[in-house]
Amino acid sequence: MIKMTYREWISNHTEETEAIGAELAEVLKPSDFVAMFGDLGAGKTAFVRGAVKRLSPGAFVQSPTYTIVNEYPGKIPVYHFDMYRIDDEDSLYSIGYYDYLENGGICFAEWCEKIKPFLPESFYAVVIRKSIENPDLRILRIYEKCTPDDTDFIS
Ligand SMILES: Nc1ncnc2c1ncn2[C@@H]1O[C@H](COP(=O)(O)OP(=O)(O)OP(=O)(O)O)[C@@H](O)[C@H]1O
Numbered sequence: 001m002i003k004m005t006y007r008e009w010i011s012n013h014t015e016e017t018e019a020i021g022a023e024l025a026e027v028l029k030p031s032d033f034v035a036m037f038g039d040l041g042a043g044k045t046a047f048v049r050g051a052v053k054r055l056s057p058g059a060f061v062q063s064p065t066y067t068i069v070n071e072y073p074g075k076i077p078v079y080h081f082d083m084y085r086i087d088d089e090d091s092l093y094s095i096g097y098y099d100y101l102e103n104g105g106i107c108f109a110e111w112c113e114k115i116k117p118f119l120p121e122s123f124y125a126v127v128i129r130k131s132i133e134n135p136d137l138r139i140l141r142i143y144e145k146c147t148p149d150d151t152d153f154i155s
């Protein structure tokens, strides 16, 4: 098995998770896709909020649980998906997922566990794990140039 390389961070506060998101935002380019993995309350939205502070200052960021996708304007527009309620590829078509992938914005998607086979050819994967002992501690791993086949290894 080829081991994927990743960078790892420990976060002790919500703000630290936001700061790690902001750091990734520095290197993101048009059409990049950031696939987020992690349980309820892991900090996926906190991470996206930090990134969006850089990419779309002033935007209000929350999990797009009901809308499925939020759009934030910017020099490069940002699309923020919540895949929690997505059960099949038809639902992805109906939210315009494949159109979003092609229009040059930067995409962040929460709950990519739900859409593993439908992820783009190459993407960043952000995996956030909660600590059992410390309610504020998070372990974040960022993998670059992932493919859909790598996701079994990731989570
Ligand atoms: N180190 C930390 N990093 C991120 N969030 C933290 C941390 N410590 C505590 N928290 C808290 O955990 C929660 C994370 O919520 P957030 O909405 O970002 O999670 P999520 O992964 O998007 O959840 P969901 O799957 O419900 O969308 C917040 O209440 C936040 O304050």
Ligand SMILES: [Mg+2]
Pocket: 044, 045, 046, 062, 063, 110
């Ligand atoms: Mg969320």
